[in-house]
Amino acid sequence: MRTWLTERFGLTVPLVSAPMAGVSAGRLAAAVSAAGALGMIGVSSATPASWIEAEAAVAARGGRPYGIGLMAWALPGNPGQFEAVLAARPPLVSVSFGPYQRYVEELRQAGVTVVTQAGTTDEARAAEQAGVDAVVARGSEAGGHGRAEVGTLPLLQSVLDAVRIPVLAAGGIATARGLAAVLAAGAEGAWVGTAFMGCAETALSGPAAARVLAATETDTAYGRVFDVAQRLDWPAEYGGRALRNTFFDRWAGREAELAADEEAAELIAAARRDGDFDTACVYAGEAVGMVRERRTAADVVAGFAEAATLLGRFAPPGG
Structure with missing residues (x-):
């Protein structure tokens, strides 16, 4: 399975573990990379620079x-x-969801390969014009x-037809x-998050991991409830897909009211501290129903490597 992705980074499996804030720190990234894919570290809006430095070293x-x-x-609010x-x-480095264009050239001059995530074909075209090395076509099935x-x-x-730069696929894989x-469609690899959420190397708490393992394919919901409740300044066009829970069901469709409800904001903050995931959120994609047991990152990557066998069914005789 030789692609632009495997050749660029010396991988054996054309796979990137998505940068999931609160899930993928240095330990998971290192484990995925050691297994022959490419592991990533996820950074939240409030993450200090010192944490990035420490986890990058890991x-x-x-x-x-x-x-x-x-x-x-x-x-802009956390330039460190x-x-x-x-x-x-x-x-x-992936820079996505907002005005990423200003960072592309400086990263490339530092010798870094730069990608961004696109949720529409127009966003992918804009990414190509911005000079990124590759674009991630991120479908609505994706978590986070x-x-x-x-x-x-x-x-x-659509994106494969619209751009000439390498394309990675994300969402539901x-x-x-x-x-x-x-890969058969023409992507250079997959960008995968939820499949790694059951790994022993994640930064997920025990209760959050238990929720992931118990979830089915219909247990996610998309919206802005959790962002509004936590007073996060995510641009409105980027909602989040998470495991549906009591808090989401209570407030879905009432986001304007939620924005003014300080008691609800305090409730979700306390729930995060206490590990109460009937209220606090766990971001996950529609593929969560296929994450059924604790595994190592190496086991997950090895499972993806079986794609070579599936693609081999179409090889010419003797090829």
């Missing part, structure tokens, strides 16, 4: 390529994050934040079958 310790994901809308990433010089306007498969087909499908 991810880099094994000598394998890794990446860091930043949220463009948060960087970008400075820390520049100092770490990871092989791959992003657009929910187009599913992965139609988006991937959790097994070798999903990886084989997007």
Whole structure:
């Protein structure tokens, strides 16, 4: 399975573990990279530069390529994050969700491969014009934040026709079958988050991980409830897909009211501290129903490597 992604970073599996804030720190990134894919560190809006420095050192310790994901809308208010990433010089940096264009050239001049996530074909075209090295076609099935306007498969087909830079596929890809499908379509690899949420190396708490393992494919919901409740300044066009819970169901469709309810804000803050996930959120994608047991990152990557067998069914005789 040789693609632009495997050749660029010396991988054996064309796979990136998505930068999930609160889930993927240095330990998970290092484990994914050691297994032959490319692991990433997820950075939240409030993450201090010192944390990035420490986790980047963990991810880099094994000598394998890794990446860091930043949220463009948060960087003006926390410029130390970008400075820390520049100092770490990871092989791959993702800057998405907001005015990312201003950071592209400086990263590239530092020798970093730059990608951004796109939820529409127009966003992918804009990414190409901004000079990124590759674009992630992120469908509405994906967990965490992003657009929910187009599913992965139609988006991937459209983006592949619209741009000339390498394209990675994200959203709903959790097994070798999903990886084989997007590679066959023309993607250079898959960008996968939820499939790694059951890994022993994640930063998820025990109660949050238990919720993930117990969830089914219909247990996620998309919206801005959790962002509004936590007073996070995510741009309105980027909602989040998370495990549905009592708090979400209570407030869905009442976001304006929620924005003025300080008691609800205090409630969700306390729930995060206490590990109460009937109220606090766990971001996850529609593929969560296929995450059924605790596994190592190496086991997950090995499972994705079986895509080669699936794609081999179409090889010519003797090929």
